[in-house]
Amino acid sequence: MLKLTLAAALTSAALAAQFPAHAAEPVIGLITKTETNPFFVKMKEGASAEAKAKGAKLLSGAGKADGDNAGQVAAMENMIAAGAKTILITPSDAKAIIPAIKKAQEKGVMVIALDSPTDPQSATDALFATDNYQAGVLIGQYAKAAMAGKPVKIATLDLFPGHPVGAQRHNGFLQGFGLKSNDAKNNELARPAEVVCMADSFGDRAKGQTAMENCLQKNPDINLVYTINEPAAAGAFNALQKSGKDKNVMIVSVDGGCDGIKDVAGGKIAATSQQYPLKMAAMGVAAGVDYATTGKKVSGYTDTGVTLIAAKPVDGVESKDTKVGTELCWGKK
């Protein structure tokens, strides 16, 4: 009798250990490039909100700065040790992060890239991102229509050499404008004859200003400026204003942050392609919860959408005005 009771007690204890009193909440890790870029802050907010709504636990971490791969690897290892079964990551270094991702996947963790792909893209289970090439194409098309056949002298204020997002936006812009360009998989920046100056802005205001100043010295007749993002555009505008050229030169950009939309409304930026970090993060969390509850992994590339925001619409190119842009913008309104 005692043996049976003991066996029953042990069995039920073992069974109870398998099914704890409350279902374990799915643990999802979000690793951004930095803690502080408003784009990633918004992503974290979106992820937190979705996690709360779906009853999941969100762990968040980041690298120290753009390019800090080691920081992201460490964050990933810590989150997996803490029980994360899904990792959402905006990779700082598209290639260097891959061994860490492989290790995670071997442990049964689903890894989804947000905002920018790994290289190769297939290294992650899925990718939820802006089509950065398309973002470039839209502003290229806008610029072409707005310039209305005038001969163009283009300056491109890029990110820095070798970055896929920088290449995609740059090449997309040229493609959209109708100039000889590279395709979306190419990391090299195309340079047709109409591009009279190419300089690196590092996505930074002050460095963007310096790059624009040097380009204007090289070619004072520049009339169209493509910029990698809105801080670089703000720096470019500063430089143009100081040379008295701000009225005759058109600036286009990508991002759709609230500060950037303000600059579009204020006439500093003619058009910008708005992207949706909140959506990327929410989709990522939803996929993570799905995986935890059903074991189904998400796969492939999902385009989280890009909208052209412009103060002055042009014929033949669809765009939304700055009111819409402000409603949808990320950052502090």
Next chain:
Amino acid sequence: MAAIPSTTLGAKLPPIGQLGPFIALLIACVAFGFTTDQFFSGENFSLILQQVTVVGVIAIGQTLIILTAGIDLSCGMIMALGSIVMTKLAADMGLPAPLAILAGIAVTAGFGLINGLLVTRIKLPPFIVTLGTFNIAFAITQLYSGAQTVTEVPPMMTWFGSTFALGGTNIAYGTILMILLYLGVWFWLRETGAGRHVYAVGNNPEATRLVGIPPERVLLGVYVLAGVFYGIASLMSVARTGVGDPNAGQTENLDAITAVVLGGTSLFGGRGMILGSLVGAIVVGVLRNGLTLMGVSSVYQVLITGILVIVAVTVDQLSRKGGR
């Protein structure tokens, strides 16, 4: 003094060590003058000077610290903090611009004081101390600014970015200030006792103590003074960009150290020329400007800068071996 046979290369080097930065600048200018049409113009030179002003002013503080055989990794972040403090106090709290500027400089000097106290009282190596304060200053800047750029900046704060005409070229007031600061510090280092103590402490702190000057007091003064210069650089940054940018200053620490090293100041302390740092900063700006005018990728700017740094440090090493 007995004649020293100059059999080693090093013995011949000291004069070149001093002139090196100027020669490098000259070569760069001549090279770009030949390969581009637009380099050699007053307007272009004025532009380059404006572009290097923030790093140039930070490099004054960095030079003083490196002269004492220290190093400061936190300078860029302290500068960014200063610019956020200045602009937010004026924009959010309505503080009059002069007071806001002074408050910003007080904060940067305060951080300099913290660096100095940790180095002199707790006797921590400057590299480690400033590595820590680099992170702390960055975090405080991001938290205080809410990662938001401050755009409502009073006109007085951007005055140094405005220009006046001098013989057909526009020169920024900030450029003049930078040059005056360099000349002032140069004079102070050469002609005043306190200035010479900076060299003495870098050379041989124990000997300094033996002649009655406590090296800790000199060091503390140097770190606080450097903090003041970082605060002035904050104002220069606001004047140039027209905003308080919490993401500014991230690479300025290495840029300033590069300027100091290219300028011929020894990382081992005790010798160097403050004006060399100005030349070093200008060389970097010239490279960036010249290569953009030539249409060459910025990767080559980084490559050339790296090579120049190695050359500069090698020259310093060899001239040390050659005796003085």
